[in-house]
Amino acid sequence: MSKIREHLLSLLLEHESEFLSGEEISERLHCSRTAIWKHIEELRKEGYQIEARPKKGYQLLYRPDRVSPEELKFHLKTQRFGQWIRYRESLPSTQVLAHEWAKEGAKEGSLVVTEEQTQGRGRMGRFWHSPPGTGIWMSLILRPEITLAQASQLTLVGSVALTRSLRRETGLDIRIKWPNDLLIEGKKISGILTETRGEQDGVQYVILGMGINANQTESDWPEELREIATSLAIEGKKQYRRRVLIPAILKEMEDLYDAFLDNGFEPIRILWEEYAAILGKQVRTTTHRGVIEGVAMGLDSTGALLIRQGEKVTPVFSSDIEY
Template sequence: MSSRDRILALLRSHPDCWLSGEKISAELHLSRAAIWKQMSALRSLGVAIEARHAKGYRLLEPPDLLFDRDIVSGLDCQIVGRSLQILQAVDSTNLQLKRQAEAGAEEGTVLVADQQLAGRGRLGRQWASPAGVNLYCSVLLRPLIPVQQAPQLTFLSAVAVVDVLEEVGHIRAEVKWPNDILVGGAKIAGLLNEMSAETEQINYVVLGLGVNLNMTTEQFPAKLNYPATSVLLETGRPVVRRIFLRALLERLDCYYAEFLRRGFAPIRQRWEQLCPIINRQVTVDSGPIGTVVGLEVDGALRLQCASGAIERIVAGDVRLVN
């Protein structure tokens, strides 16, 4: 544990109490200069620490910071979360984890960032990723499944996010094919799953998850391709990010274990329950009109046309027909 983490843990263990520099020094075997330096670093991260002459330091309110030890302690996971990394800022958690995957990182490695400087969504679109408010997370998997089944993991990610939004955020969300999570028609989360594979073998899949937790209206870009929201905007209540992340890792691990044991069927059934366009008539871009009847095993949308024929939709923007 770093000096910064040890100081924060000590302050947390004495809520509403003043701790003198002398006491902190004696407890943690740090110099007064080192303590002052780490206090300044914590303040720069947004931790509310009050300092007063002759009294010392005290924590004014628990910070919503992401520290490895807070998340892995007691985490009930078998695969997802075997290795966890928390970074202050990265270009993209997916890009960072793909580099590690190429270097041999183990299955279940999770990379989380407080901020993304070049967050990406589907089709290369920018994903706004300000510091300190949301969850930006990527998970490395190495499933022994046929290459054509890899898209199934996108739907696994989606149902896990929806479940945790309800469990922790107390908010009901829906899935939008192929990889968005909506609340009231506005995007609250997005998924970007990327794969490295050969002809018949998957090398790895990186599950990228971005969830808008405590973002305010002012923090969204002025121009959006799609309406967006956050748990805070929908409920008026902030979400503790480490609690949300722990719940999400456990849910992902549970669904992944079920997926490896029973295949795609349970995941597909759950996703279809959460999708508002199932059994509804839709149009796909300027293409066919038909009724959505479910998912194919490769993640394609099954569209029943007026003739009764089933058409596979592998890409395109799906809209309800009024």
């Protein structure tokens, strides 16, 4: 989207309940009224309903649920997270573009977001189904001054922030499955993919990728996913505005991330256990040490999941959990 069109849409959003004259828009955007008309027509083609009246000007009547920068920034209340955005209608994966941007020197808090991923991925290279215009597919660039060992804790920071913000915005009983999934009644609505680049003495950058099933219906998924996946819309029986959800997520993410940097992992650990789906349940996992079965007890000070087997307690650092 061109800069003029971005500023035009921002103006229409700011004055959503009133008409803006073509003359006033022209003066504020430093462009001709013919150029304004051209951009209005382009916005209409993208799904915006804009009324034009002689001697009154233009008024925005309807906004499609898009996650473009001007839509997100209108609701944004963060200091850093989401203040710099790279948006694409479609991407193979937001992670790939985020890595490229981070290597170019993107600031902490820079966000890559798209309407659709054609090659979305989760942990261990799994495919993430990301149909257009339905979910939230985004990657956040972080530059924390922490050790490589601490970087894995950012997945847990992210899962707590996602859970808290989505519970607040939807009222749904969202729970965390260790280490990176969000569930409603045992079905997956979200996953987090954390990828770190750094050396032994510290982290260069971290990409925190998030996929959230927001407004999908069952028909949006292939048959094999319908028994294990759900969406906010299916569970809440309503559609949710992604342009509102994303800024809410980023605000909670920024607050908890800053708290983590200031106060360490312990406050995050306590919050994580509050929202955990598996504590006290019999679980099973396969690690490089073999199969571990027992009761999930909580997290240790590093973020490892503690599994009790009789009198023995075993920490699990990275594995899929069945329960």
